[in-house]
Amino acid sequence: MSLSRRTLFRGAVAAGGAMVAGGLAADPAGAAPALVRAGRPMLTHGLQSGDVLADQATVWARADRPARMVVEVATEPTFRRTRTVPGALLLPGSDFTGKTVLSGLPDGADIYYRVTPVDLYDTSLAGPPLSGHLRTVPRRAKDVSFVWSGDLAGQGFGIDTARGGYRIFEQMRKLDPDFYLCNGDNIYADDPIEPTVTLPDGSLWRNIVTEEKSKVAETLDEYRGNYKYNLLDENLRRFYAEVAQIQQWDDHETHNNWYPGEILDDPLYTEKRVDVLKYRARQAYHEYVPINPVYDKENRIYRVLHHGPLLDVFVLDMRWYRDANSPDKQAFNDGGILGHEQAAWLKRELARSTARWKVISNDMPLCEVVTDAGGKFEAVSQGDNGKPLGRELQIADLLSFVKRHRIRNTVWLTTDVHYTAAHFFDPDKAAFQDFDPFWQFTSGPLNAGAFPPDAVDTTFGAQQVFVKAPPYANASPATEFQFFGQVSVSAETEAMTVRLRDNSGAVLWSKELAPQR
Known part of the structure; x- marks a missing residue:
């Protein structure tokens, strides 16, 4: 049998x-x-x-x-x-x-x-x-389906076995995807797990606890312990055993909102130099995620995965090479959120791509206004809705390159902001108009606090077509405000369908995109 x-x-x-x-x-x-x-x-x-x-x-x-x-x-x-x-x-x-x-x-x-x-x-x-x-990837056109999300064990919400653990992974597994794209914050190294969290209704979220997850990660072993903690969950282990991954990182793999050269103002840390912590965090990342062992001498994570004639997945690193968080209004491109070398690589690889669809996995959103302390900004946009400034200058240059080289069918996928949304970027409604229209889809968290939607910057004409988010901050994973996205490409029509789903697997919103030729 x-x-x-x-x-x-x-x-x-x-x-x-x-x-x-x-x-x-x-x-x-x-x-x-x-x-x-x-x-x-x-x-x-x-x-x-x-x-x-x-x-x-x-x-x-x-x-x-x-x-x-x-x-x-x-x-x-x-x-x-x-x-x-x-x-x-x-x-x-x-x-x-x-x-x-x-x-x-x-x-x-x-x-x-x-x-x-x-x-x-x-x-x-x-x-x-x-x-x-x-x-494995097909060499000929074949239907493609994958899921994406991020943000796992954030805001103190770890594994509560009485509530089903990381139950969203079972819903993703049932869809039998070809692969899973983790868009970042696969761990929360800066977020200790306590035995209980009191929820708004007075009930308790009861976490599995471990020694390594009971404080912020500073040592290599503590960073490793964050990955081991998540792997205690049965749903996650079953999903990982059955579905291949494309892994990305963002900030919480090291520390919230970090940038190179930062000195932390955080009383929980004895080691406050990010440039020390990030190398320990990077070693643990490469030890515990199934990324191909070496891409270059720096163990970079930005790369392109070719998934047959219908799909290329461009994995960005908007963390390791970024400029410092700031008011983000400088009038020149100082390397932006990608750094000069990665931006040049992305242009080259997009121009070389022969796939029908080019999915760009950006660990930070393009239009949502994500703030940092002290009047600084964490993502690309600063919310002034005007001509490109700061990190927007790098994105403007990239979007113009895509238009000038007639690179069709680019779609951006992100997570980070702890809700799900669809944004259409319309040059006719933008302060900067030298680009072709495109979509960005947002979906997460997997198991973390969820938050109300951020303001939308219209420098690139972003129109919020759909959003689902809690009306209050830090909604727990016990609510329906946990999300993932699903992308399917038809071999017959070459159309891409994007579905935004919650942690029950229910489809909240979907959009079919016809390919441009």
Whole structure:
């Protein structure tokens, strides 16, 4: 009797046993941990895959002690015929995490992989395997579907198992997407988790708590602990085992609203130099997310993922290379929110793209006015609705380039602001008009406080066509104000459909975009 993919994954998660962190098995109910038995290595935090291409994918795992991840690859969930890959070493220097790049995969196929941890010194000692799934990119036109969102475990809202944990991931999993685009704030390193949060109705949000998540992250181990905390959630582990990822970052992977060179004015921190913290945060990020191991000497995260003839996904980094947060009214382009090198890269890659749709994943919105303390601004716009100033100058230059080079069918996806919205950018209603019309779609958070909508800057003619947000600040994940988006592209018509959904999976609003040729 053959197993269905759903049955396989339920069994794989169950076979994983208790979650393990730093040599201790965490009780999901939050009880004191028990010592791990000596002997065979164990996989501790599920499996992940990411940055999938037509013939290649990156697979991630973590063990409880030094081991090698041995990966079996098959095109059937029964693993009747497999190819075995001796994978990465899982060593203390990377907190026992490792990533193996699988190559020679068939395109446009469901790939099943099984990871077994094997002792480094005695290969007869192998721990129980875990199984995962991913879907490779098709070389020919084929229907494409993916989901996106961000902002996980923010504002003190962690894993409340009595309320279903990170339940939004189960709704995304049910859609069987080709991949998941995390738009940033995959952790909240600056936001400790307390045992309880009192909600407006007087009830309690009860968090699983860990030592590493009980203070702000400053050390490398504390940053690592933020990723391990999220991986305690059953919904998240099941989703990650079944759906490949494209990971991005924003600010909370390090500290709220940070920029290079900043000295923090935050009493919770003993290390106040962001330029020290960001390197620890970056190491933990690369250890714990399934991004392809190296893109350049700086381990950059901005990159383009080619998803067949219908779709290219451009992943931006609006954090590492940005100018300082300020009133954002300088009259010259000082590098803006992307930095000069990344902006030039984006122009080159957009001009080279032959995909029908170019999705630009911007971790910060273009038109929503996101403020920072002291009269400063965090995102692109400062709300004056006039000619481009500050970071808007860089975006104006980019939009003009897209128009001048007749680059069609660009769509921007973002999260960050903790509500869901659709904005149409209309040059006829803009202070700056040298661009072609386009859409930006916003959706999040995954499991964090939700907030009322921000003001909309009309420098680029942004019109808020749809929005759903709470009428008060910091609405909890117990409400319906948690969101994700879904994008589908039809191989037959090449039309793109964007659906904005809540944490029940219900479609709140949708828009079909016809391709321009």
